[in-house]
Amino acid sequence: MAIKFRELSILFVLIISTGLSSCSFDKDDDSDDETAADSDQPSNTRNQSQSPENTESIIGGSGDRGLLLAPEQFSDMVEKSLEIRLGWTDHHGRFFDLVKQQLAVPLGGVDFLTSSTRNRLPKVQTHLIARRLAWEIAQVIVWREVDPNHPEPKQIFEHCDIVEDRPFRTSDANHSSDVQEQIRAGELRWETQLIEFYWRLLSRPPSQQEITMMKEAFLQVTGEYDGWNPPGWAVILYTILASSEFWYL
Amino acid sequence: MSRKKMHKQLITGQSTRRQFLTQLGMGGAGLSCLNLPWLVAPFAKANTGSDIKRVLQFFLVGGWDTGLATDPVIGSKASSQVYTSAYQNYEVRQVTGKSNLQVGQGLIPAVTAFSSMPTAFINGMHMEVTAHELAQNYMYSGIASLSRSREFPAFLARIATNTNAFPPFLAIGEPVPLGDTRNHPPLHAQSPNQLNEMLNPFDTGEVPESVVGIAHDLLKRLDDNFKATQSTNMQENLQVWENSASRLSELYNKEYNLAIDDAIKERYQITEVWEEYARIPTAFLALKSGLSPFVTCSLNGYDTHINHFDNHIETMNGFASRLNTLVADLNSTPDPDDQTKMLSETTLIVVLSEFCRTPHLNAGQGTDHWQSASGIIMGQGVADNTIIGSTDDNANPLGWSNGSSTQLASETEILPDHLAKAIVKKVLPSLDTSSDLGEKSLDEIFT
Numbered sequence: 001m002a003i004k005f006r007e008l009s010i011l012f013v014l015i016i017s018t019g020l021s022s023c024s025f026d027k028d029d030d031s032d033d034e035t036a037a038d039s040d041q042p043s044n045t046r047n048q049s050q051s052p053e054n055t056e057s058i059i060g061g062s063g064d065r066g067l068l069l070a071p072e073q074f075s076d077m078v079e080k081s082l083e084i085r086l087g088w089t090d091h092h093g094r095f096f097d098l099v100k101q102q103l104a105v106p107l108g109g110v111d112f113l114t115s116s117t118r119n120r121l122p123k124v125q126t127h128l129i130a131r132r133l134a135w136e137i138a139q140v141i142v143w144r145e146v147d148p149n150h151p152e153p154k155q156i157f158e159h160c161d162i163v164e165d166r167p168f169r170t171s172d173a174n175h176s177s178d179v180q181e182q183i184r185a186g187e188l189r190w191e192t193q194l195i196e197f198y199w200r201l202l203s204r205p206p207s208q209q210e211i212t213m214m215k216e217a218f219l220q221v222t223g224e225y226d227g228w229n230p231p232g233w234a235v236i237l238y239t240i241l242a243s244s245e246f247w248y249l
Numbered sequence: 250m251s252r253k254k255m256h257k258q259l260i261t262g263q264s265t266r267r268q269f270l271t272q273l274g275m276g277g278a279g280l281s282c283l284n285l286p287w288l289v290a291p292f293a294k295a296n297t298g299s300d301i302k303r304v305l306q307f308f309l310v311g312g313w314d315t316g317l318a319t320d321p322v323i324g325s326k327a328s329s330q331v332y333t334s335a336y337q338n339y340e341v342r343q344v345t346g347k348s349n350l351q352v353g354q355g356l357i358p359a360v361t362a363f364s365s366m367p368t369a370f371i372n373g374m375h376m377e378v379t380a381h382e383l384a385q386n387y388m389y390s391g392i393a394s395l396s397r398s399r400e401f402p403a404f405l406a407r408i409a410t411n412t413n414a415f416p417p418f419l420a421i422g423e424p425v426p427l428g429d430t431r432n433h434p435p436l437h438a439q440s441p442n443q444l445n446e447m448l449n450p451f452d453t454g455e456v457p458e459s460v461v462g463i464a465h466d467l468l469k470r471l472d473d474n475f476k477a478t479q480s481t482n483m484q485e486n487l488q489v490w491e492n493s494a495s496r497l498s499e500l501y502n503k504e505y506n507l508a509i510d511d512a513i514k515e516r517y518q519i520t521e522v523w524e525e526y527a528r529i530p531t532a533f534l535a536l537k538s539g540l541s542p543f544v545t546c547s548l549n550g551y552d553t554h555i556n557h558f559d560n561h562i563e564t565m566n567g568f569a570s571r572l573n574t575l576v577a578d579l580n581s582t583p584d585p586d587d588q589t590k591m592l593s594e595t596t597l598i599v600v601l602s603e604f605c606r607t608p609h610l611n612a613g614q615g616t617d618h619w620q621s622a623s624g625i626i627m628g629q630g631v632a633d634n635t636i637i638g639s640t641d642d643n644a645n646p647l648g649w650s651n652g653s654s655t656q657l658a659s660e661t662e663i664l665p666d667h668l669a670k671a672i673v674k675k676v677l678p679s680l681d682t683s684s685d686l687g688e689k690s691l692d693e694i695f696t
Contacts, residue, residue, distance in 0.1 A: 066479075066483045066486050066487075103443075121431060121432065121434070121489060122489055122490045122493050122494075123434040123437075123493065124416045124434065124436050124493055124496070124497070124500070125434075125436055125437055125438070125447060126493070127493055127494050127497050128436075128447035128448065128450065128497065128500070129447055131450050131497070132446060132447055132450040135450050135451060207474075209474070210471070210474065213467060213470055213471070214467070217463055217464070217466075217467040220463045221460055221463055221464075224457060224459055224460050224463075231460065235460065235463065235464045235467070238464055238468075239464055239467045239468045239471055240471070242468055243468060243471045243472055243475065244471075244472045244475055244476070244487055244490050244491075244494075245471065245472075245475040247490075248483075248486070248487070248490075
């Protein structure tokens with residue numbers, strides 16, 4: 001029995017226990033807002049010897065040809081990196097994973113009939129579903145951070161204020177120096193958060209080019225919403241989750 | 250507790266997305282993407298080179314009972330010791346205006362459909378294998394194989410991938426064997442909801458077009474950056490990803506709406522959109538909207554090894570009544586590519602099942618698999634009021650030669666290969682299938 005996908009976005013079960021939310025990388029415990037504000041560079045909590053410019057050595061792919069994420073792997077990665085589970089729990093307490101249950105076959109995953117002929121070639125519906133999932137997840141991640149009435153505390157926007165912090169706009173030069181300084185500080189926190197997302201989702205920091213691209217897109221999107229920042233983050237998360245780099249091992 | 254109730258409980262008390270989006274100040278624009286610079290090719294119409302522009306295939310999964318369908322138990326069959334006498338408890342009906350066509354109890358709700366479109370039945374196809382998966386693959390592809398590791402493409406997939414249709418075809422329900430057509434795969438959805446939501450990913454967010462454009466421009470740049478840093482082999486993989494992604498705008502821009510509204514629910518006797526029968530109007534909406542000219546729709550429930558008549562008749566009636574509604578809709582809906590014609594004039598309907606059922610009952614009052622198969626072909630150009638092939642009083646397929654039954658032999662048997670070849674020849678005459686479907690073709694099903 002198919003379930004309305006629309007409704008499922010409200011049914012995402014959040015992982016409460018921090019024990020289940022372990023990320024696949026080590027965090028620098030000294031990283032905090034003040035540290036980021038004092039530094040001229042974004043706080044890179046990864047290996048400091050890896051320059052963001054040297055993306056060729058950072059960007060990976062499993063083996064020489066890469067493998068498209070299986071639906072199960074996608075679900076697991078989203079769960080671990082964004083601390084969100086996609087699915088529903090029945091009255092017996094059994095958890096049903098959305099991607100595995102509903103979307104496995106169209107995503108080229110395992111189904112009972114064709115498990116031996118599993119086809120991981122990207123199909124039209126791979127993209128359709130991938131983008132649909134990416135958008136749903138991005139919305140929910142941002143929503144749970146923004147909604148003041150959300151039952152769960154802030155989960156992963158640990159480095160910046162999702163509503164206040166943003167990149168510096170050209171028009172900000174018209175503000176007083178104090179205001180500009182505050183905006184710049186927020187920009188650094190914003191960058192730190194972006195780098196965090198890159199580590200969580202792509203296991204590497206963004207290049208300077210990517211940071212610039214993300215900033216530009218973020219400001220364009222928020223400009224469409226009269227400066228309201230959360231939609232910008234939704235677009236950033238969406239693009240990372242829908243990207244080929246995320247979907248290829 | 251039903252899943253429906255469970256979801257209602259979970260939703261209660263939580264903010265809806267609409268509330269959240271209202272907070273975000275997102276407007277009420279519907280989905281659409283801008284024409285993006287990476288659009289590779291304009292949307293192309295399928296070019297079959299024939300009057301048949303569309304094919305709608307229904308696959309009744311499990312093996313249907315032709316005694317309740319196209320090959321009713323009448324005449325000498327009725328007094329046969331092989332067919333269970335229970336068949337005599339059920340009605341056989343003449344199709345109005347079609348002197349040669351009679352249907353069993355299961356298809357009675359569809360007689361109006363058969364009356365309104367040129368219709369032919371095929372009986373007595375010799376199906377050598379009666380294992381579900383192997384027989385399904387044979388019926389889908391027209392190629393017999395005992396291999397579970399090698400897959401031959403469905404004949405509809407072959408037709409579709411040799412036209413300009415994009416997506417090549419639509420599979421609603423179970424997966425369809427693709428074989429070497431997997432590089433041009435169908436759009437596959439297990440339910441109407443899933444299909445509609447795939448085609449409208451931003452609909453629930455009511456995201457402005459400009460924002461979608463910004464997002465996809467950024468996404469393209471990220472993908473280009475990633476590809477540029479990869480090895481040659483990996484870049485080949487990513488090219489496949491890029492090619493298929495580049496055509497998404499064609500789908501998004503069309504703003505297909507395949508939602509099943511209340512009017513459709515009422516016409517097709519559907520209570521909930523997640524019912525399997527909802528696949529039937531979805532197939533119609535796909536044809537009507539021009540999403541794809543080739544649609545395969547699978548329906549389950551025919552493998553009635555227990556309580557055959559009770560279960561099977563109800564299931565087949567369910568399909569037949571909705572087939573009736575579908576044909577009525579095709580008769581009253583213009584072809585999206587040619588408004589001077591109705592969809593019924595440009596669409597070929599094919600109804601198949603992997604094999605049929607034993608003429609006798611087992612210990613559980615059910616039926617088992619039988620080495621015969623049958624089908625229905627409907628549409629313009631079909632040899633109307635025609636039955637090709639037959640079975641004897643023991644339910645065994647007979648041979649067919651020069652328009653009449655004869656002894657079964659390798660030269661006279663009707664096989665799924667022959668049917669597949671005839672359909673391919675009719676729909677896409679330019680496609681040469683002699684290397685794998687052979688030369689023999691059941692051309693008699695067409696005028």
